[in-house]
Amino acid sequence: MLNTGSNLPELPTKPAIGLPLWLLAELTYRCPLQCPYCSNPLDFAQQGQELSTEQWFKVMAEARQMGAAQIGFSGGEPLVRQDLAQLIREARRLGYYTNLITSGIGLTEQKIIDFKEAGLDHIQISFQASDEHVNNMLAGSKKAFAHKLEMARAVKKHGYPMVLNFVTHRHNIDRIDRIIELCLALEADFVELATCQFYGWAYLNRVGLLPTKAQLVRAERITNEYRARLAAENHPCKLIFVTPDYYEERPKACMNGWGKLFFTVTPDGTALPCHGARQMPIEFPNVREHSLQHIWYDSFGFNRFRGYDWMPEPCRSCDEKEKDFGGCRCQAFMLTGDAAKADPVCGKSLDHGLIIQAREEAEYASQKIDEMAFRNDRNSRLIAKS
């Protein structure tokens, strides 16, 4: 700040509100897969009506005006929306970089061509495992794997850049070498090796998903060996390894800070600072009732954890608070019941014992894949009832 030479006392520093550069459009909670690590809310089957095409057009136009440059079409499975090509076309017309985040189920070569023509910039396909059997079991579908391979090849064939996303967990992380080999064979431009994060259905199934420390260390070592090899070959493929925060001593700077960069709109129009925030005891605004301008700058929900004034100890006096913002609010809420507490991942948190306990559980957990709660309508209704 420039010194204007006035004699006014210095105002307390309040960080400026950033631009919502990223719009995550969760078009639907409908999905043909049943991944037990899905981050959708447990009661997704009971959520309200989906936004219409025109309502999405309005959301996209307002967010673009406010600075959003990236849009992610996600879900659920966004391909079940019949108006997806229209939404892509409008987003691209507005100047967005358009990302389709899909399981690939429901994708056809014709759609890949049509989306390209509509202006789609990039397709991310998520895989459940490198091996057909495990993939299909996790996806809850017999044909999922073969179809994904075919679609990944078609994505490259039609000139898109491609991100392949693998959610890794205790049942597939030991095959990380095969996962990477598969991605290289499919000519992925980016590979996200995302160790499962524990929200939504994944939290419910944590015992069946959290890898052991040894599994994780090994996977990271192998990934680094591949990175070195790719760098030596000047290979353009980038491997992104996301460590699960359960094995960290400091929390992640979740969403780069609350209400700083990300604007999520859920299928029924509820606006969230992060796609996991719905479960919090905060009434978040809906785009049917408010402008995005109001929601981003003025709503209670988006301001709830902005800045540092809301922080209790140990975050309040912590010299790392500007680096990690006290970690993840959803995780603090899920694990402690209080969304303002320090993320228990942090070694300074009084609740850190919960994380240590989960790590210990991972050492002797024996839950098999088919013993987890699969994400489907039936389970969602059962959970919402109980």
Added chain:
Amino acid sequence: MSFDRKQIPAWRRGYRFQFEPAQNGHVLLYPEGMIKLNESAAAIGGLIDGQRSVAAIIAALETQFPDAPELGEDVEQFMEVARAEHWLELA
């Protein structure tokens, strides 16, 4: 090793250079990411079209900014970094 200015740079497939009014500057967009470019990078980026060679880009910038020294080296440096980051390809 000297830099071959006859090479023609093109953005990598899936990378898009554009002006963002809200940020009052140019960015490079790519799958799920964005890089904010500073003014000199933006001036260079605006001339990358898959047709102009590095030499042609330098010549265009020298006309645009006649008083700027060492333009050629700046452009070469940008190209080296951008290639190492796989933002663009030099053919």
